[in-house]
Amino acid sequence: MPSNKSVSDAPVVQFTNCRILKNHKLQREDLWVREGKILNPEKLFFDEKIPADLQLNCKGSIIAPGFIDVQINGGFGVDFSLATDDVRPGISLVSQKILSHGVTSFCPTLVTSPPSVYHKVLPQISVRNGGFHGAGILGVHLEGPFISKEKKGAHPEQCLRTFEEGAFQDLLATYGCLDCVRIVTLAPEMKRSSEVIQELTSRGICVSLGHSVANLSQAEEAVQHGATFITHLFNAMLPFHHRDPGIVGLLTSDQIPICQQVFYGMISDGIHTNPAALRIAHRAHPKGLVLVTDAIAGMGLAPGKHTLGQQVVEMDGLNSYIAGTKTLSGSVATMDTCVRHFLEATDCTVETALEAASLHPAQLLGIEHQKGTLDYDTDADFLLLDDRLHIQATYIAGDQVWRRNTFTL
């Protein structure tokens, strides 16, 4: 029953003069926030009968849900796959720096590494909320080592493994601790992958297909056992062939179980994928596209040499290759750059571009009732952007955790 009493003493903040991304459309609406959540102003008006405590004029900015990066290997000189005694400073540095790219939640990604690295690093990482200290950590993305030799890309061959002996037990022994693991990328053509995928899925871990030479049937079988993601589509997998589309064929497969959806990561930095290929994927399956950076330590730094786990990579400002080769190794693009490039390359709507970096990754991880939208009662993680999608300010739980120097409310 409605009551006249205030539900909470916390201040109510009303963001006015803005366009918010709601119900897949940019709408001229105010955004109301209280106690770290998006507030329903109609309920506030009729139930509690109180006005806002603070009104902030957003000067016509776009307000979008904070970006979620589910594949990021490091940045600013930090490499998440390095076996340091204390990984927390590195993770904190990156989580703090990516706020200016609009990322409010992320999955630190570890590339193929020896078990010793996993055993050392994984127990040090924990899921935690974002805030002034940086973007929130949703869990770790383990990319490898159960991947294909032929499609290892920048991953070190000597660390690749199979689980044909002990299936899930092998995986567990390799990683050591799965408590904070959110996503595992593996190659589904490997023997006993179905059992492993099923076990991981039953534990709430998202299984992604990547670095693989699987054909479409193998990929479909993996999806039927629970896989829901494709790691950086097109890269490190068989190219699309009209008689066996391979993993790429999942985008239009009719073998996907009814209640399941396949998402696919795209690094839209203009380098990893030709814009025409990006458009083909987007048009084939627009709702499944998830923008990822796959950023490496060199992201945010001047050109030069950096590490990516066991490998040395060379970055020349735009591209990153295994030192001395032409093998791409991650990217140095920032998430907001990816969003802008995606918008331009596909000529899609602003709403579509924004959702590819917010709603879709949230849906992939099954957290869209909490993050990835501006729906009432969800976490108030959001961004103020200008019309060309440059980030003006970043908010986590209703607090302004970053703003452009020239921007004030």
Added chain:
Amino acid sequence: MKLIILENYAQASEWAAKYIRNRIIQFNPCPDKYFTLGLPTGSTPLGCYKKLIEYCKNGDLSFKYVETFNMDEYVGLPRDHPESYHSFMWNNFFKHIDIAPENTHVLDGNAADLQAECNAFEEKIKAAGGIELFVGGIGPDGHIAFNEPGSSLVSRTRVKTLAMDTILANARFFDGDLSKVPTMALTVGVGTVMDAREVMILITGAHKAFALYKAIEEGVNHMWTVSAFQQHPCTVFVCDEDATLELKVKTVKYFQGLMLVHNKLVEPL
């Protein structure tokens, strides 16, 4: 009665909004003296609300010392249902203006004791000093608020069962599914609106023309409840030309001739 005839819906909406604006400004409301305003819902007043919002955003009009009383609300519809009159008022008016939430009153169609809720509403109006200006619309069957044909012309706020005509007219807001339209509503009575110091009725569109004819050219009749306002000392009917299609040419010409005088009422203050 003043019959204000404008060329089209947009002009009628604007005239009505300007009239309301001027009345509020002239009244000069303050903390000790609120301007009490009765408000309708439906498609007819939308244009008027848009204009009032514009005046508010321009700084020409403030609702800080305005107290509003809505005419009606469906029974049994969740308050946050998109078709509830609470939702209508929030989305089309309240959220865009500077009115204080505690100064708005909309009947609660989910109250445990519906008649007690209606009685309390009457008390609130009394406590506020009565309604200064009650704005309303007219149904195709000539009803004001939900005072369907046959309603007593001295009725007060009460629970009403809706006429089939009204349910059919409202079906378009419920995906055309008659079974989804509420069958009962809480409504102010004809008597409640008659108590207001001034009444303004908005009528636009050819489909309302017959009702307007019955309301002002025929006698006072409880089958066409808007006709009760023939006995109110201060009524304004604002309509577009289409709504006058069933009136005598003589009536229309007479009131069009008075427009020069009537337009003075909406000049900027």
